[in-house]
Amino acid sequence: MISKTPTLERRTSALSKEAIIAAAIEILDGQGETALTFRALAARLATGSGAIYWHIADKQALLAAATDHIIAGITVDEVVAKEPRQAIRAFALGVFDAIDTHPWVGGQLSRDPWQHAVLRILEAVGGRVQALGVPADAQFNVATAIMSFILGLAGQYALGARMCEGGIDRTTALDEIAARWAQLDPENYPFVRLIATQLPDHDDREQFLAGIDLLLAGIEPLRHATAPRG
Amino acid sequence: MISKTPTLERRTSALSKEAIIAAAIEILDGQGETALTFRALAARLATGSGAIYWHIADKQALLAAATDHIIAGITVDEVVAKEPRQAIRAFALGVFDAIDTHPWVGGQLSRDPWQHAVLRILEAVGGRVQALGVPADAQFNVATAIMSFILGLAGQYALGARMCEGGIDRTTALDEIAARWAQLDPENYPFVRLIATQLPDHDDREQFLAGIDLLLAGIEPLRHATAPRG
DNA sequence: GACAGCTCTGGAACAATGTTCCAATAACAA
């Protein structure tokens, strides 16, 4: 503890927790979720699986760490951050873009809702909900509602991306789903059949923002008179 | 093709798709998600894994079919169904209760968002959104937003239940999480630390309904003058 | 420099799983 060179930068040569996570992210981004195995990871790091386990507990921890690394990288413009509503929108879009770039993040977020990355999201959203003047006894429900919406849509986009992994174009993938929906029983699925026509042309980003705006509009009646400055 | 007795009720003795799904649900409910393996299923059905594959494509299809069976069982009281807002609330609570009884449903719903069970939810929600007088060009975004919220929270409750699988009491599990949150850095996680105190006492069902109500309140400004009768 | 103790490595070995394959059987049609 009092040593002059605490844990002196050892020549861990290549291997370290950070290096492992970086390699994992490369595999996840490049070849998709299913390609991340300890063998593939060991091969890329030119080592054995045992060495990896020295640095990381198990696969779940590895995925959580990788996800946290991505989510931690989300930033909100300082100017925008002044206005809570815009800050929530901006942060949510940051999550959206992160999932767009790293589709596996979506799956991981919705799979393990109590990992650290989710806390980052909850904190980012919750802080702004406070700033919006939502009364204390409603903050919990409001913040978790927004977070749940984000995680829910995250899972959906993740699947969309997973489908495209097989080299299938996004447009043709959506067309395929729309065609399947259009063949459903008109008696029991009128609504699904109706929106099947809108599915291929819809804009994910706009859909995402529309949901956020819906929740923000729902917050309005709850707000205290003591609105935040500005 | 033109035979008098098309596919005449064969003596499939015990094995059939329905019997397999029923057995799968029993295992899932009784021993949890991880206990459902083709070997365990074959043992319970007193057969081999090969026989199961004759009736069902793969494990994903099995889980999707089991989930669909549960979701299809959700009903909304006829009287309540007359009022779209109440109908949405009632159906959402139906999903909540289904996940409460069959925790694995939550995980499965958020894992594969385009399975049939999700379409049932989308149809149930979407139909009521239409009835609420939401203009056509907003119906898609509104309905998917509500569905995403439901799926997102579903995933969260599923994990809560997964934790309790190990025989851990729900209260102690939440206490444990709250304690971990309370130890976070006060600088970066003020909000999470704050709601950590509320976490152990909160009511899942109320949290769920609060989110739905938030979304429903957000819909109000969108509604057409041509409100539904009643 | 030699020795002991620690951290860390690499890969073999293990247990479990989803899936495939196939020989054997049951049900039916001619």
Place this chain on the structure above:
DNA sequence: TTGTTATTGGAACATTGTTCCAGAGCTGTC
């Protein structure tokens, strides 16, 4: 009966996450 198809049961396979362990390299003490 005989041939054909539908269905079964379980062995076999490939792949995975994980554990184990023999040893290599570093650090500090005599």
